Amino acid sequence: MxxxxxxxxxxxxxxxxxxxxxxxxxxxxxxxxxxxxxxxxxxxxxxxxxxxxxxxxxxxxxxxxxxxxxxxxxxxxxxxxxxxxxxxxxxxxxxxxxxxxxxxxxxxxxxxxxxxxxxxxxxxxxxxxxxxxxxxxxxxxQTGQYRYLSYEESGITQREKEILNKLRMGASNVEIAQLLFISENTVKTHLYNLFRKISVKNRTQAVSWANDNLRR
The missing domain is CATH 3.40.50.2300 (Response regulator)
Structure with a gap:
């Protein structure tokens, strides 16, 4: 065309x-x-x-x-x-x-x-x-400071990376818990630690960081 x-x-x-x-x-x-x-x-x-x-x-x-x-x-x-x-x-x-x-x-x-x-x-x-x-x-x-922290510098665990990828798919806490065979409270704890490590305040910023830093 x-x-x-x-x-x-x-x-x-x-x-x-x-x-x-x-x-x-x-x-x-x-x-x-x-x-x-x-x-x-x-x-x-x-x-x-x-x-x-x-x-x-x-x-x-x-x-x-x-x-x-x-x-x-x-x-x-x-x-x-x-x-x-x-x-x-x-x-x-x-x-x-x-x-x-x-x-x-x-x-x-x-x-x-x-x-x-x-x-x-x-x-x-x-x-x-x-x-x-x-x-x-x-x-x-927007300062965009959270974008400058690379995956290597963040220190996130493999489990936290898995949760990030589920967030990118639009999964809720309950859905993440079911997909990873863990409790919803455990998901919330991982999210708290994850947000702190990559310096973001919410799920939207976490997805944006993941899109910038994670291959899959």
Missing amino acids: GTETVVKGKMLLLVTKPSLQATALLHQLENSVNLAIRLHNINKPLETLTHGETLILFDMMQADKKLLACWQSLSGRYRNNLKILLLNTPEDYPYPEIQAWPKISAVFYPSMEEMQLVEGINSVARGECYFTQRFTSYLLN
């Missing part, structure tokens, strides 16, 4: 539920952005990325909480050769949760016009980011 002027080595992957509206958006983007474009079913796993860089345009309107967590985890595995662009982002979607996405590069809200969507995609393709002024200000006000 795309035209002869597409940027080599880069692809735009529209991740949503297949529909007439999705197909229409795909065709509109094909005529507006200089990238090869493909539609990917949001309910199917992400295949191996073969392009030099993939821009994932992720339709937030079509994802529930568990699907969001699943795609965040998948994105973390490929963070070196992809960028995340959130489409139809709810206006009340918390900034810390946006920041938790690996390689987040653009956020588009339903109120934005098509011209802004095209401008944002082209900006990311050029190596830039496309955020609102409010979100940019939020990012500038």
Whole structure:
């Protein structure tokens, strides 16, 4: 797909539920952005990325909480050769949760016009980011110190690493306990120690740290 002027080595992957509206958006983007474009079913796993860089345009309107967590985890595995662009982002979607996405590069809200969507995609393709002024200000006000503590420096145990990976999948404390055959109180104790070791305050920051520091 795309035209002869597409940027080599880069692809735009529209991740949503297949529909007439999705197909229409795909065709509109094909005529507006200089990238090869493909539609990917949001309910199917992400295949191996073969392009030099993939821009994932992720339709937030079509994802529930568990699907969001699943795609965040998948994105973390490929963070070196992809960028995340959130489409139809709810206006009340918390900034810390946006920041938790690996390689987040653009956020588009339903109120934005098509011209802004095209401008944002082209900006990311050029190596830039496309955020609102409010979100940019939020990012500038974040110290982000927890990101600078590497996995090797953290001293986390193998069990704590397992719990981190379950968090990346969106699992609750009860679900983690069932998956690892331990009590819920033990999970809470591990989380307390884990958060202290990697200097984070909540699960969202822990997932963000894991996406930056853990391979799987």
